[in-house]
Amino acid sequence: MSLLAALAGLCAAGAVFTLVAGLRPPEPTKQPVRPPSRLQTLLHSSAWPGRRNRLLAGVVTALAVFLLSGWPVAAVAMGVGVYAIPPMLSGRAPQRRIAQLEALAQWSRRLAEMMGASRGLEQALADSARIAPEAIRAPVSVLAERLNNHANTEQALRAFADELDDPIADLIACALVLASRRRGPGTREALCLLADAVENEVLVRRDVEAERAGLRTTLIVIVGSVIALSALFASSQTFAAPYGTVLGQTVLAVVATVYGAGLWWMRRLSVLSTGARFLHTDSRARTAHGGEL
Numbered sequence: 001m002s003l004l005a006a007l008a009g010l011c012a013a014g015a016v017f018t019l020v021a022g023l024r025p026p027e028p029t030k031q032p033v034r035p036p037s038r039l040q041t042l043l044h045s046s047a048w049p050g051r052r053n054r055l056l057a058g059v060v061t062a063l064a065v066f067l068l069s070g071w072p073v074a075a076v077a078m079g080v081g082v083y084a085i086p087p088m089l090s091g092r093a094p095q096r097r098i099a100q101l102e103a104l105a106q107w108s109r110r111l112a113e114m115m116g117a118s119r120g121l122e123q124a125l126a127d128s129a130r131i132a133p134e135a136i137r138a139p140v141s142v143l144a145e146r147l148n149n150h151a152n153t154e155q156a157l158r159a160f161a162d163e164l165d166d167p168i169a170d171l172i173a174c175a176l177v178l179a180s181r182r183r184g185p186g187t188r189e190a191l192c193l194l195a196d197a198v199e200n201e202v203l204v205r206r207d208v209e210a211e212r213a214g215l216r217t218t219l220i221v222i223v224g225s226v227i228a229l230s231a232l233f234a235s236s237q238t239f240a241a242p243y244g245t246v247l248g249q250t251v252l253a254v255v256a257t258v259y260g261a262g263l264w265w266m267r268r269l270s271v272l273s274t275g276a277r278f279l280h281t282d283s284r285a286r287t288a289h290g291g292e293l
Contacts, residue, residue, distance in 0.1 A: 054082065054083045054086060055083055057082050057083070058078075058079040058080065058081075058082040058083035059079060061078050061079050061082045062075040062076060062078060062079030062082075063075070065078045065079075069234065069240075070244065071243060071244070071249060071252065072249065073249045073252045073253045073256065074234075074243075074252060074256075077252075077253075077256040077260075080260070081260075085223060085263070088216075088219055088263065088266075088267045089216060089219055089220050089223065090216075091209065091213060091216055094205070094209050095209070096135075097166065097205070098202055098205050098206060098209065099135045100135045100136060100164065100166065100169075101166070101168055101198055101201060101202050101205070102133075102135070102198075102199070102202050103132070103133035103134070103135035103136045104136060104164070104168065104169060104172060104198055105195045105196075105198035105199045105202065106133050106195075107128065107131075107132050107133060107136060107140065108172055108191045108192075108194055108195040108198070109191070109192060109195040110128065110131050111124055111125070111128050111191055112187075112188040112189075112191040112192050112195070114127060114128060115187060115188050115191075121153070121176070121179055121180055121183075121187070122147050122153055122180075125143060125144060125147055125153075125176070126144040126147045126148055127144075128140060128144065129141045129143070129144035129145075136164065139160055139163040139164055140160075142159075142160070142163065143156055143157070143159075143160040146159070153177075153180040154177050154180055154181070157173045157176050157177050157180070158173065158177070158279060160173055161173035161174075161277075161279045165277070166277070167277050167278070168198055168201060170277050170278055170279040171194060171197075172191070172194055172198075173279055174278075174279055175187070175190045175191065175194060177279075212269075215266065215269060218266070219263065219266055219267070222263070222266075223263070226259060
């Protein structure tokens with residue numbers, strides 16, 4: 001009887017243990033971190049709201065033109081034009097890039113001064129949010145917040161470079177990444193030299209933008225003339241009637257393609273190439289101090 005009582009007690013204890021183990025929630029399994037897709041990067045970029053508004057305006061314009069004229073080629077051409085032409089005629093994006101580079105140069109110089117006051121790299125980066133210029137204050141504040149939350153310094157700097165999205169910003173972030181790995185002298189001098197180089201780049205870009213502003217004015221005149229002539233042409237039943245046929249739509253598609261190719265070529269002439277970025281945050285980025293950039 002004693003043996004049976006002991007076995008019954010062991011069975012009861014095992015049943016309780018099994019019940020408790022079954023009621024416990026399963027531990028979450030660690031999934032490999034995947035880099036964001038191109039679509040996710042686009043949706044979270046600062047340029048997405050403007051692209052979304054232009055896309056909606058293009059769709060609405062295409063539908064309106066098709067309902068009014070019944071010409072599918074004209075509808076597609078007008079929709080694409082509403083989406084693609086405004087950035088061609090605007091010089092705000094290059095000016096914003098120039099202001100960002102100028103702010104980067106100022107921030108790098110101030111950061112070098114802060115590091116000279118016996119502050120560590122992470123502490124200087126976190127404190128630099130208070131003195132960051134307006135053009136880059138938001139990404140610098142995010143960088144400081146990540147470092148204050150004990151994020152990995154290299155990954156925080158890579159994310160900072162991704163937010164700025166400029167090859168010159170990659171150079172500064174790369175210098176800071178190397179400084180976080182080696183912890184040796186020379187960071188102040190490197191930041192000051194980079195600040196001088198960025199200031200020279202700002203002067204060059206301003207001169208180039210001043211010369212290319214005339215080309216954008218020419219684009220505005222061409223686009224305005226084409227829109228005015230197209231409106232006058234479409235309002236005349238005599239001239240517009242042949243384009244209601246399949247042959248007429250084909251001719252219209254060829255004409256629209258020629259105009260689009262010409263505008264694209266002139267846009268290429270007015271855009272300053274800044275090179276390709278080399279510092280990215282992805283699954284291949286190594287967080288170890290011995291890893292490669």
